[in-house]
Amino acid sequence: MxxxxxxxxxxxxxGLYTLQALKTASRYPWVHYLFMVVSILVLGNFIYxxxxxxxxGRVLSRSxxxxxxxxxxxxxxxSVTILFLFSEDIFRFFTGVYHKxxxxxxxxxxxxxxxxxxxxxxxxxxxxxGALLYGMYRGKYNFKVLKYTLExxxxxxxxxxxxxxxxxxxxxGSFDNRKKIEYAVDLVNQQESDLLLFTGDMVNNMxxxxxxxxxxxxxxxxxxxxxxxxGNHDYGDYIPWETEEKKSQxxxxxxxxxxxxxxxxxxxxxxxxxxxxxxxxxxxxxxxGRGGFKKAGDLKKxxxxxxxxxxxxxxxxxPSHWEDVVLKDxxxxxxxxxxxxxxxxxxxxxxxxxKWSPIKWRYRYWAGIYKELGQFINVNRGFGFxxxxxxVGIWPEISVITLKKKPLT
Numbered sequence: 070m071x072x073x074x075x076x077x078x079x080x081x082x083x084g085l086y087t088l089q090a091l092k093t094a095s096r097y098p099w100v101h102y103l104f105m106v107v108s109i110l111v112l113g114n115f116i117y118x119x120x121x122x123x124x125x126g127r128v129l130s131r132s133x134x135x136x137x138x139x140x141x142x143x144x145x146x147x148s149v150t151i152l153f154l155f156s157e158d159i160f161r162f163f164t165g166v167y168h169k170x171x172x173x174x175x176x177x178x179x180x181x182x183x184x185x186x187x188x189x190x191x192x193x194x195x196x197x198x199g200a201l202l203y204g205m206y207r208g209k210y211n212f213k214v215l216k217y218t219l220e221x222x223x224x225x226x227x228x229x230x231x232x233x234x235x236x237x238x239x240x241x242g243s244f245d246n247r248k249k250i251e252y253a254v255d256l257v258n259q260q261e262s263d264l265l266l267f268t269g270d271m272v273n274n275m276x277x278x279x280x281x282x283x284x285x286x287x288x289x290x291x292x293x294x295x296x297x298x299x300g301n302h303d304y305g306d307y308i309p310w311e312t313e314e315k316k317s318q319x320x321x322x323x324x325x326x327x328x329x330x331x332x333x334x335x336x337x338x339x340x341x342x343x344x345x346x347x348x349x350x351x352x353x354x355x356x357x358g359r360g361g362f363k364k365a366g367d368l369k370k371x372x373x374x375x376x377x378x379x380x381x382x383x384x385x386x387x388p389s390h391w392e393d394v395v396l397k398d399x400x401x402x403x404x405x406x407x408x409x410x411x412x413x414x415x416x417x418x419x420x421x422x423x424k425w426s427p428i429k430w431r432y433r434y435w436a437g438i439y440k441e442l443g444q445f446i447n448v449n450r451g452f453g454f455x456x457x458x459x460x461v462g463i464w465p466e467i468s469v470i471t472l473k474k475k476p477l478t
Contacts, residue, residue: 269300
């Protein structure tokens with residue numbers, strides 16, 4: 070309760086401080102009242118969703134996600150505006166001190182706020198404010214097809230030009246627009262790839278989240294089939310269960326549902342893909358994540374009967390597995406496909422210029438293609454979204470990877 074009281078007081082204080090900029094910039098009272106009403110509604114909805122309307126579990130429900138998203142938007146608006154106001158107030162304070170000490174009057178008074186600075190503050194604050202709202206309205210379904218070509222000296226000849234489509238982190242429990250998801254599924258199929266690989270997190274918590282979408286995702290297709298692995302959210306670890314038996318049954322139901330949708334689910338297993346006399350090994354491990362994340366992935370078990378000189382593609386949900394385990398393993402994995410990070414659903418990307426997100430402070434390999442020790446990884450930015458119900462700058466991704474045989478020089 071004390072935390073809620075402190076939070077409410079802090080929120081109101083920030084709002085009142087921001088209101089000073091509005092009063093300086095605009096002389097119209099209705100603007101001030103509108104700001105106060107919106108601020109109170111956002112705060113009230115957040116308190117309601119996280120108290121009276123609270124649903125159990127560490128993963129935000131759809132209603133809680135939107136409450137959090139709107140609150141985050143308002144807090145960013147407050148913070149940017151206050152950054153300018155506070156800077157000006159420091160200047161005003163020292164100006165007032167100077168005039169009291171060296172001026173002709175002994176009264177201490179602060180100079181008036183400058184309107185143009187308040188306008189600048191509000192204008193700059195409006196940029197992230199608008200971006201976060203856009204991210205919730207359009208950005209989360211702004212699907213991008215990102216294409217990569219990777220060269221390997223030991224790629225079997227028959228697989229030169231082989232095309233793989235990767236999707237990851239569907240998070241079906243967060244979806245709220247069927248037409249947008251139908252568009253995305255069509256976009257995947259338009260790639261007409263040889264192979265379709267899904268690298269985990271089909272749901273947020275429960276198998277039932279995927280059932281309304283199962284028929285649609287069943288239409289995903291690729292010439293040589295579609296394969297999947299589990300992600301950390303697929304195990305149901307983030308909500309309470311009445312019994313361990315119900316939790317285990319939920320996982321078994323998800324496995325069965327994936328198979329019914331046409332996915333060959335690899336649980337620390339491998340498959341061979343053949344073209345004539347040539348073959349490549351496809352390996353899939355269960356989730357393995359650094360820190361407190363589930364560590365069910367077993368490379369030794371997954372590579373049983375895989376020859377050392379086989380060309381290998383590994384599916385592993387969490388890129389920390391590649392960094393902490395795969396790169397150090399005695400087996401050489403030519404290409405690893407991961408997801409998990411979502412690119413934090415927030416960042417700045419200008420191809421060839423900038424690629425930045427706060428998630429880089431947690432994950433060294435967080436989005437796109439990386440190469441270490443002669444091995445590649447692609448970290449897919451994710452198909453869906455979780456927590457903040459949107460995306461800003463880091464858009465939902467469909468990865469298309471073409472394997473090429475590196476010519477001899």
